Amino acid sequence: MPIPLQRLFKVFDVLIVAGMAVMSLLVFSNVVLRYGFSSGIAFSVEVSRVLFVWIIFLGSAVALAKGAHLSVDTLVSRFPRKARFACFLVSYGLMLWCCWLLAKGSWSLTVIEWNNRAALSGLPVGLTYAAALVAAITMALCLIVGLWQSLRGSLPVTWAGADTAEPPLTVIPALPSEKMP
Template sequence: MALCLAVMAVAVFVNVVLRYGFGSGVAASEELSRLLFVWMVFIGATAAYPLGQHMAFTSLLLPLRKKPTVLKLVAALIRIAVIVAAVLVAWGAWQQVRVGLDSQSVVLGYSNALLPLPALLSSVAIALMAGWELLRQRPLDLDHESDVE
């Protein structure tokens, strides 16, 4: 993620300086920035999932803390919902990857399959992690309320 952000920042900065300082720019900078931003977002989403740093509605689950059986059931339902959503995203991303294989980006000439590919990889990874948590019956992390001010 850091490498994507660094390259993206340098490419955009150079392009802005060239455009406003010298009246010209690097056309490839915009395509490269867009591609790197998409990859950075999905790498971040994949890295955040096992740490429990995605959206958490702990205020809805806190009353269930004293009911461990119900909390386990809710945790299982949440993980099943995550798997279903990830499978749907993966299916749509796979269709976009297939479409993108037949076309090239305008300036840099990379395959347009590289844009939806991180969504496919991320959703497969998140589905696998959620499935593993479901099999292990790992309890939900409800300690997020300490992060809220």
């Protein structure tokens, strides 16, 4: 991963932590005020919702960069290297297409909703959709970097194959008392 992207994801990590802290503080304060004093913070629900959306999208971009998304490689790991590489290219191509669709749709919604204001907080409604735009762009950058590195000869670990040091699976024989008649 290039240094500028690493720094960007460090910033994302800080923003995610700050967003979680602010969101937790707002929700906790609102609950205490509602049940303890029959009042509340009017804008906390809207701000918490926007922060939650941003945390999810930034977190998914960071997870993609770190290779932390769930992957099942049971079938692909058994393929020969060329077939794994072909599956890798198809997979990354499909993910880039999904990033394009997400960016295009979120850009449209951000532009449409930017001048609409949330009722209590006054935040632009388009700010919520902008989170998907930022995530789509950063995910696409990660995928392009991954493609570039793979074309230079290094596949990500998931696609590298079954060249691990794991022992082969063995079947434990059943005890004589457990055998079926």
